[in-house]
Amino acid sequence: MTTHAPNNYTCPICLGVQGAENDQTLILQQDILYKDDAVMVFIASFFIQGSEGHLIVVPTAHYENMYELPDAVGARIFQTAKAYAIQMKQAYNCDGVNVLQNNEPAAGQHAFHYHMHLFPRYESDDLWTHMGNKRLASAKERLEFVQKFAK
Numbered sequence: 001m002t003t004h005a006p007n008n009y010t011c012p013i014c015l016g017v018q019g020a021e022n023d024q025t026l027i028l029q030q031d032i033l034y035k036d037d038a039v040m041v042f043i044a045s046f047f048i049q050g051s052e053g054h055l056i057v058v059p060t061a062h063y064e065n066m067y068e069l070p071d072a073v074g075a076r077i078f079q080t081a082k083a084y085a086i087q088m089k090q091a092y093n094c095d096g097v098n099v100l101q102n103n104e105p106a107a108g109q110h111a112f113h114y115h116m117h118l119f120p121r122y123e124s125d126d127l128w129t130h131m132g133n134k135r136l137a138s139a140k141e142r143l144e145f146v147q148k149f150a151k
């Protein structure tokens, strides 16, 4: 199946799933909102202007892209994404939610472990204009969004 991960690829998402915090992954354990035997949800390390604190949903097992994702795992991801989209509506008081999932570099995939983005949307946030304008968020900034989900 199609793969773009280089040989000896150290997967930053697998490291986060395994609980690692080091210079090979941007995921901090504090960023993780949910994890079970198949799925994990965390606050994205990169913030997009106007849509800060977006969520990433991943399988806990390594699959590079949608093409190789087992249907049963895909179903779990969808169920989890739906639940978190609904929670995000309340937690962020956003006006809508976008789902984005990129397969292969031509489609904008940078991390070679399947991941689905959930972007909070606000009236007039102009997200698509700002999509290329991302910055690494600090641990403190991410924690502020984690805490919006803490009930």
Ligand SMILES: [Zn+2]
Pocket (backbone or CB within 6 Å): 011, 012, 013, 014, 015, 061, 062, 063, 112, 113
């Ligand atoms: Zn991985």
